[in-house]
Amino acid sequence: MKKAILFGWSLLAILFCTAQQVKSYQSLDPKQPIVFGGKYIVYKGDTVTLGPKAFFIDGQLTDAQAAGQPFVYNSVNKALDQLSNGTEAAPMVLYIAPYVYWIDNPDDPEVRVSENGEPPYGKIVKCDWLKFYGLSSNAGNVVLACNRGQTIGAKGNFTMFKFIGQGTSSENITFGNYCNIDLVYPLLPQLNRPKRASAIVQAQLIHCNGDKILARNTRFVSRLNLCPFVGGKRVLFDRCHFESTDDALCGTGVYLDCSLDFYASKPFYSTSGTGAVFLNCDITSHTGDNQQFFTKANGQVAVIDSRLTTPSGTYLGWRDVVPAETRNYQFNVTQNGKPALISKKNPAATVEMAGKPVLDAYRFEYNGKVIYNTYNLLQGNDDWDPMNIRETVLAAAKESGKSYIMQPVQLLIAPTRISLETTKNDVTLTAQVVRYGNYIFTGDTIKWSVAPDQRSLVRLKISENGSTCTVTPTNLNDDTRQVVITATTASGLQAASVLTVAPSKMEAPKFSLAPSIGLMNNGKLHANYKLDMRFKDQSEVTWYRCTDANGSFPVEVAVSRFDTPLLAYTLSPGDIGYYIKVSVAPKHLRCDAGNPVSFIMQTPISAKDVKATSKILYTDFKNLSTKNQPRVIPGFWTWEHFEPAGNDPRFTANKESDAWYYGQGSEGAANMFGLLQGRSAAMRYTPVGDNYGDMKLTMTVAPFKTAGQGFSVAPLYMDVLVKFDTRSMTGYALRFIRTTKYHDAVDCIMVKYENGQVTNMSEPVSTTAFKTSCKITVEVKGNKILAEATTSAPNSTEADRPGVFPAIQMETTIVPNTYGGFGIQYNGGSPTLVKDLKVEWK
Structure with a gap:
């Protein structure tokens, strides 16, 4: 009996303590209180019973407090370890209170390393229909964080999450990689954290491989390679915010009522399939280089009812070099408040949808309101309707007599870039009409055409429904011409194929x-x-x-x-x-x-x-042979692949081709011709004779990288060799190297080679001079080696800061030698065009 009474009192004491803990609970955001009752929460008047598919997470809770209740956690990671698959009707929901939740421990000094050829991930999550729900309408109050990136805490492009499963979603959440940006958390400033480094590196957020991905009122913040739900088949971003530089956005996303801050000129590397769509978005460009593009490579983009704010004089384009096949779509686009045509210099690349039925696939008006047709874009074959507008769309269609569903958004032609010879071969082009999400659409009649001034060059034979077009070359001229075959639909979709048409060869x-x-x-x-x-x-x-x-x-x-x-x-x-x-x-x-x-x-x-004269060598490389020639012979160039010990496998030389070639550059070296290399290459010149005194090397280079970082990742580099014995690999060099200090500057260091081993001879000097065009001079006078690097590119405001110089002048004492060789050891990943080179021997 006594034991029973004691047990009863103990139970009451436990219940009393538990009640007190719950009763004293208060969210970090007092404006939007959360009632935590142990087995339930109340938020905005809604009661949620916690259970196997409903977890509550608050970082304020102690381990003991969290352990005292089932389905309650003080860590997102702990909750993620206990997931079970949800369904579309009943998802697995994480109810997350305001706090900063570190998915990867920022204080762990261990470097994260990729496995199985994938990026290093903070957390890999396998769960269908998983939802992150922040318990604050201010998405900045619920932060899921990491702070690692390529070469800064990780080897590889560190990515916070990889989600494996259908239906992943988020609402009222911030996903942030704070490798290159400060974490500022006003609700509890003790949780603030400065950025890990100033150099902007690949610091990613989310990879996924599912369908029906949804983000609402979600913030995605980082800089390079943002990756917000990249990999999803159909992705909707509703009222989300993005901050990024290049190669950043999801190329299969519909961006509705979103705000985007672009800190570089190419937010997409490329888009995939039917591409990306911006509906009623506000885009702010902070590039500062008078050019704002959408993609670095290919892919379709549609921009509707969107406003771009840019520095005065900024050119808007789809990409820097626009292929003749490109067809992207726009309607009601403004730049700084004025109507704007994207890609003015390549007008054929832009389909203006005003007055064309294809606009209905993206937006229409009903009862005096603009309806953004996300139902048409996302319905697929399973009727997905994340914005719940199906009934509105069907009612509008019934009233107007139009069809607002199952409307295609893309017309494709294959193949392209085919060479034809008159009387020898022809090609059959196939057109394909596609609904958003890469669903094939049948029923449209395709019309084919060629520009009037090119009609004599080809003959078109079109199938009955227009799905194919056989092109026969009929070029009776002496020269080879480029011909663009265009396909259109009645709704206004367009596509093109570019053919090279030669006369019959003799x-x-x-x-x-x-x-x-x-x-x-x-x-x-x-x-x-x-x-x-x-x-x-x-x-x-x-x-x-x-x-x-x-x-x-x-x-x-x-x-x-x-x-x-x-x-x-x-x-x-x-x-x-x-x-x-x-x-x-x-x-x-x-x-x-x-x-x-x-x-x-x-x-x-x-x-x-x-x-x-034997005292001067000058070349612009235009007619110099660059065929691989690995031997070291006086009076000859040595051309070969270059693989430093321990080099990142991603930058291994492609030995199926020559290490160097003469050709046209791109990106930062666009429209320039010169000497180019693959990811890594070495070239050296061995002069005739064995006794050389002072010498001077001057060359002009144009890096493909435009920001001044020079090379793909830290610590890739280029060495300019002087006073060099090409046989023993002994002498001196000026090294340009990307570091983790800056995203828009390289370090210059004087180095010494001794039998191929490299040691530093000077302190590094950081400079923004390694941009097109960059003039490099390395001169040896007696026991001094002097170096200069300047650029004709304008200096950015950001680059004008202590410790970073717009040009360099360096001087270092050396031990004189009698060598006269010179060259370049290139291990940069991203290419650098060498426009010309001059060497003077004293």
């Missing part, structure tokens, strides 16, 4: 005079030959150095490019003692190159034949 011309080499008095060799033809000569003329008159051990040294024969070859000291060979592959604009015919000089080049 046999390569015959030589009426076989090739020979003439030695000119000005120190040049001239290729002499004649072709039996009426066309302009486009022969491929290639020059070699050989070790004897039989043409043994030929090394290619100079080549023709861009259909212009290299008839003259300037002799240099490196030619002395070699037998020069010329090879001519006959060609004109209506034929492929024929079999080459060669001529070899029967006497070697002597010193008196060379008029060029």
Whole structure:
């Protein structure tokens, strides 16, 4: 009996303590109180009974308090470990009180490393129909956080979440990666945390692989590679906010009533399938470089009833270089309050939907209100209607007599970029009409056309319903032309295919005079030959150095490019003692190159034949051979792949092609021609002779990266080699290296090579000078090595800060040597175009 009484009193005491704990509970946000009753919560008048599909989470709770109640947690991670699958009708819901919840421990010094080729994740969650519900209408009050990024706390593009499952959703939540931005939390300033680093690196939020992904009143904040629910098939962002730089947004998302802050010019790397849609959005551009694009690569974008706020004079485009196939859609777009056409310089890329039925797929008016047709966009084949507007859409359709559902948003043509030859081959183009979410639509009749000035170049044969179009080339001109085939639907959808149409090819011309080499008095060799033809000569003329008159051990040294024969070859000291060979592959604009015919000089080049000074070497690389040539030979260039020990596998050289090539740059080097490399490459020049004094190297480069960071990730770099022994890999270099200190600057360091081992000789100097065009000078005078780097690019306001210089001037003491070699060791990932190079030996 006594035991029973004692047990009763104990039970009452426990219940009393529990009641007191719950009674004293108060949310961090007193304006939106939460009643926590242990087994239930009350929020905005709604009572939620906690259970296996309804968890309550508050970071204020102690471990003991949380442990005292089932389905109650003080950590999001702990709750995620106890999930069970929900359903569309009854999801698994996490009710989260205001607080900052770290998904990855910011104080853990261990570097996160990717596994199985995937990024390092803070948390991988497998659950169908999981919902994050913040218990505050201010999404900034409920923060799910991490603060790691590429090279800053992680090796790889750190990503906070990977969700595996259908129907993931969020409401009243902030997902933030605070690697490069400060965490400011006004409700409890003790939870504030400064950004981990100033250098903006790939710091991601959410990957997912499900369908029916929904975010409402959710904030997604980071900078580079934001990744808000990237990977979802159908994704709706309703009244969400985004902050990002490049390669950031979800390319399969519908953005409704959202606000977006762009801190760089290409928020999408690319979009996927039917692409991204902006409906009634406010977009603010903070790029500061007078260009705001949407994508870096391909993909469809539609912008409707949206307002862009940009710095004055900013150009709006879909991407920096717009392919002729691009067709994107807009309606009622303004820039700084004035009507704007996106991609003015490429107007064919923009379909203005005003007055076209295709606009109904995105928005229409009903009862004096604008209805954004998310039902049409997201309904798929399973009638998904996250905005609950189905009945409104059907009523509007009944009243207007129009159809507002199952309306397509994309027209595609395949293939494209095909080469055709008159009388030889044709191509059948296939059109496909697609509803949003990549659902094939049938029933539309396709119309095909070609511009009037191109009609003589092709003949079109269209199938009965227009789904296919066979294109037969009929080019009777002498030159090859580019032809754009356009397809349209009655609703206003457009697509294009770009074809290269050549006239019928002829046999390569015959030589009426076989090739020979003439030695000119000005120190040049001239290729002499004649072709039996009426066309302009486009022969491929290639020059070699050989070790004897039989043409043994030929090394290619100079080549023709861009259909212009290299008839003259300037002799240099490196030619002395070699037998020069010329090879001519006959060609004109209506034929492929024929079999080459060669001529070899029967006497070697002597010193008196060379008029060029041995003290200066200049090249713009236009006709320099860049074929892989790994040998170190005096007077020759060494071209090879470069793989530093311990290099990131993502930046391994592609050895199926030459390490270097001459061509056109893109991004920061757009519209420029020069020497280019893959992800990593080495080139060195070995001068003739063994005793060199002072020397000076000057070159102009154009990095593809536009912000001044130079290379793909830290610590990738470029070394400019001087006073260098190319055999032993010994000498000096100026290193340009990306670090984790800045996102818009590189460090410059003087380094010493000794048998291939590199050591620093100076303190680093941070600069924003590594932007197009960047002039680099490295000079050796006695026991001093001096370096300068300047740029013609305008300096940004952000870059004008202590410790970061718009240009560099460096000087370091060295031990003099007699070497005269130079070169570039490139391990940068993202390419840098080398426009020209000049070396002077004293």
